[in-house]
Amino acid sequence: MLLSEVVETSTAVAATRSRLAKRAALARALRSAPPDEVATVVSYLSGSLRQRRTGIGWAAHEVTAPAAATGTLEVADVDAAFERISALSGAGSRDARRDALAALLRQATAVEQDFLWRLVTEELRQGALDGVMLDAVAEAFDVPVPAVRRVAMLLGSTAAAAEVAREGQPAVDAVGLVVGVPVRPMLAGTAPHLTAALAKAAPGGDDVVVDRKLDGIRIQAHRDGDVVQLFTRSLDDITDRLPEAVEVVASLPADRVVLDGEAIVLRPDGRPAPFQVTAARTASRVDVAELRSRAPVATVFFDVLHVDGRDLLEQPLRDRLHELSALVPEAHRVPAVRVSSTQDAQSFFDATIASGHEGVIVKALSSPYDAGRRGSAWVKVKPRHTLDLVVLAAEWGHGRRSGRLSNLHLAARDAADGSCVMLGKTFKGLTDALLTWQTEQLLALEIRRTRSTVFVRPELVVEIAFDGVQTSSRYPGGVALRFARVLRYRDDKTADDADNIETVLALHDAPS
DNA sequence: GTCTTTTTCTCTC
DNA sequence: ATCTGACCGATTCGG
DNA sequence: CCGAATCGGTCAGATGAGAGAAAAAGAC
Numbered sequence: 001m002l003l004s005e006v007v008e009t010s011t012a013v014a015a016t017r018s019r020l021a022k023r024a025a026l027a028r029a030l031r032s033a034p035p036d037e038v039a040t041v042v043s044y045l046s047g048s049l050r051q052r053r054t055g056i057g058w059a060a061h062e063v064t065a066p067a068a069a070t071g072t073l074e075v076a077d078v079d080a081a082f083e084r085i086s087a088l089s090g091a092g093s094r095d096a097r098r099d100a101l102a103a104l105l106r107q108a109t110a111v112e113q114d115f116l117w118r119l120v121t122e123e124l125r126q127g128a129l130d131g132v133m134l135d136a137v138a139e140a141f142d143v144p145v146p147a148v149r150r151v152a153m154l155l156g157s158t159a160a161a162a163e164v165a166r167e168g169q170p171a172v173d174a175v176g177l178v179v180g181v182p183v184r185p186m187l188a189g190t191a192p193h194l195t196a197a198l199a200k201a202a203p204g205g206d207d208v209v210v211d212r213k214l215d216g217i218r219i220q221a222h223r224d225g226d227v228v229q230l231f232t233r234s235l236d237d238i239t240d241r242l243p244e245a246v247e248v249v250a251s252l253p254a255d256r257v258v259l260d261g262e263a264i265v266l267r268p269d270g271r272p273a274p275f276q277v278t279a280a281r282t283a284s285r286v287d288v289a290e291l292r293s294r295a296p297v298a299t300v301f302f303d304v305l306h307v308d309g310r311d312l313l314e315q316p317l318r319d320r321l322h323e324l325s326a327l328v329p330e331a332h333r334v335p336a337v338r339v340s341s342t343q344d345a346q347s348f349f350d351a352t353i354a355s356g357h358e359g360v361i362v363k364a365l366s367s368p369y370d371a372g373r374r375g376s377a378w379v380k381v382k383p384r385h386t387l388d389l390v391v392l393a394a395e396w397g398h399g400r401r402s403g404r405l406s407n408l409h410l411a412a413r414d415a416a417d418g419s420c421v422m423l424g425k426t427f428k429g430l431t432d433a434l435l436t437w438q439t440e441q442l443l444a445l446e447i448r449r450t451r452s453t454v455f456v457r458p459e460l461v462v463e464i465a466f467d468g469v470q471t472s473s474r475y476p477g478g479v480a481l482r483f484a485r486v487l488r489y490r491d492d493k494t495a496d497d498a499d500n501i502e503t504v505l506a507l508h509d510a511p512s
Numbered sequence: 513g514t515c516t517t518t519t520t521c522t523c524t525c
Numbered sequence: 526a527t528c529t530g531a532c533c534g535a536t537t538c539g540g
Numbered sequence: 541c542c543g544a545a546t547c548g549g550t551c552a553g554a555t556g557a558g559a560g561a562a563a564a565a566g567a568c
Contacts, residue, residue, distance in 0.1 A: 279560095
C-alpha cells in the first residue's frame with residue numbers, strides 16, 4: 001500500500017469533526033490494506049510508528065530534504081526505514097539516524113514529509129487515535145467492537161488486534177490470554193471525593209472494595225514455570241530491574257500466573273519513599289544489585305488475571321480477589337477493605353493518608369477486568385492541596401490553543417524580600433473563556449518577551465490545585481508542584497496576598 | 513585522548 | 526499524570 | 541407519539557514534573 005493512500009485518509013479524517021465519519025474513512029483504508037500491512041497502517045493512522053523508540057525527536061527537525069514530486073513510497077518501505085533507524089546506536093549514530101531520515105524524506109512528497117514528521121513526534125492531530133481506530137477496525141472487518149477491544153487488550157495493541165480481526169470473528173474468539181504476552185492494564189477514573197467515587201463505581205449501591213493507592217509504578221507480572229517477566233503500564237519489559245519482585249512471583253504456589261500490582265520503595269518505618277525514589281530505582285538498569293541493597297522495592301498485588309490455565313479476566317472482581325488471597329500472601333497484597341458504608345470508606349481513606357500513602361481506589365466487586373479504557377468500575381480518590389500563586393509569565397499555546405497565552409509560570413512569595421519563587425508551570429484547568437481572558441490580562445502586564453513566552457509584572461494571583469510538592473533541581477526554591485492545575489483567578493487578591501514559599505516547603509517531604 | 517558537562521530522548525507519574 | 530471541549534447514543538421533556 | 545433538550549460515557553489534545561541512558565560537546 002502506498003504511503004500516499006494513508007496520508008490521503010489521514011487528511012480526510014482530519015477534515016471532519018464527526019467521529020462516525022472519521023471511523024468510516026479509517027475503515028475504508030483498512031479494508032484496502034494488504035494483509036501483511038494492516039498492522040502498520042493501523043499504527044500510522046492512529047498516530048504511531050510501529051517502532052517503540054527511534055532516537056529521533058524534536059531536535060531532528062533540523063533535518064530537511066527536498067520533496068519528491070510524486071508519491072511512490074510504500075508503507076512497508078517506511079516501516080523498514082524506521083526499523084533500520086531504531087537499530088542504530090553508538091558513537092556517530094545520531095548523524096547516521098539523521099542521514100537515514102533524510103534519505104527517507106527525499107522519497108516523500110511534501111504532504112508525506114509532513115505526515116511522517118507528525119508520526120515521529122507523536123503529534124498526528126487528525127482527531128482520531130487509538131479509540132476511534134478500534135471502532136474502525138471493528139467496522140472494517142465486521143467484528144463487534146467489544147470483541148476487538150478484548151483482543152486489543154489481550155495482545156497489547158490495536159494493530160495486533162486488527163491482524164486477527166481481518167481473519168473474522170472465529171479467529172477473534174479464539175484469542176485468549178497468553179502468559180508472557182502483556183495485557184493492556186485496566187485504568188481507573190477519577191473522583192473529587194469518596195462520596196462521588198462510591199456513586200460512580202457502585203451506582204446502585206453495589207458492593208465495593210476500597211484499595212490503598214500506593215505511589216509507585218504499575219507492575220504486571222507473568223510467570224510461566226521458572227520464567228518470570230515484569231511489565232510496566234505501557235507494557236515495557238522491566239524484569240531485569242526488579243529482581244526482588246521476580247523473587248516474590250517465583251515464590252508463589254502456582255506454575256502459571258498473571259498478576260497486576262505495584263512496585264514501591266518503602267522506608268524502614270514502612271512509610272512510602274517519595275515517588276522520585278521509586279521512579280529512579282525502577283528506571284535504573286545498571287548496578288541493580290547495588291541499588292537493590294540501598295532502595296529495595298516492595299511488591300504488592302491487587303488483581304490476578306490468570307492462574308494455571310484459567311483466564312480470570314471475565315470473572316467478577318469478587319472472584320478474582322478470592323483467587324488472589326489464596327495465591328498471594330498478605331504481605332504481598334495491597335491493603336484493602338470491603339466497605340458497607342461511606343463512613344467505613346472514609347476512615348480507611350483517612351488512615352491511608354495518615355500513613356503517607358497517595359489515596360484510594362474504589363472498585364466495583366461485580367466488574368470484570370476491562371482493560372484499556374478508563375471506565376467507572378475503578379475510581380481513584382486523592383487528597384487535593386491548593387495555593388494562591390503569582391503568575392510570572394505565560395507561553396503561547398499550540399494547536400487549538402494557538403494565538404492564546406496558555407502555559408502559566410507560577411510562583412510563591414518570599415516573605416523576606418517580597419520576591420517571587422517559581423514553582424512550576426501549568427496549562428490545565430483553563431476553559432476557553434479563561435484562556436481568552438488571561439491572554440488579554442497578561443498582555444496588558446507584559447514587560448518583555450521571547451519567541452515562546454510573555455513575561456509580565458507579577459500582579460495576577462491564581463488559585464492552583466496540586467497533588468504534592470516534590471524535590472526540584474530546576475526551580476530556585478528546590479521544590480516543584482506535582483500535577484498543578486488552575487482552579488480560578490483570585491481577582492480579590494494582590495501579589496502581596498499570595499502564599500509564601502515557606503508554606504510550600506512545609507508540604508515538602510524531603511527524600512531520606 | 514580522556515574526563516566532565518550538556519543535550520536529547522524515553523520512560524514513570 | 527489532569528483537565529476541557531466535543532461527539533454520540535440513550536433517556537427525558539415539551540407539546 | 542415525535543422531535544428537542546439533556547445526560548453520561550469516551551475520546552482527543554494540550555502540556556506538567558523528574559530521572560536515567562546514551563551520545564555529543566566542551567575543557568584541558
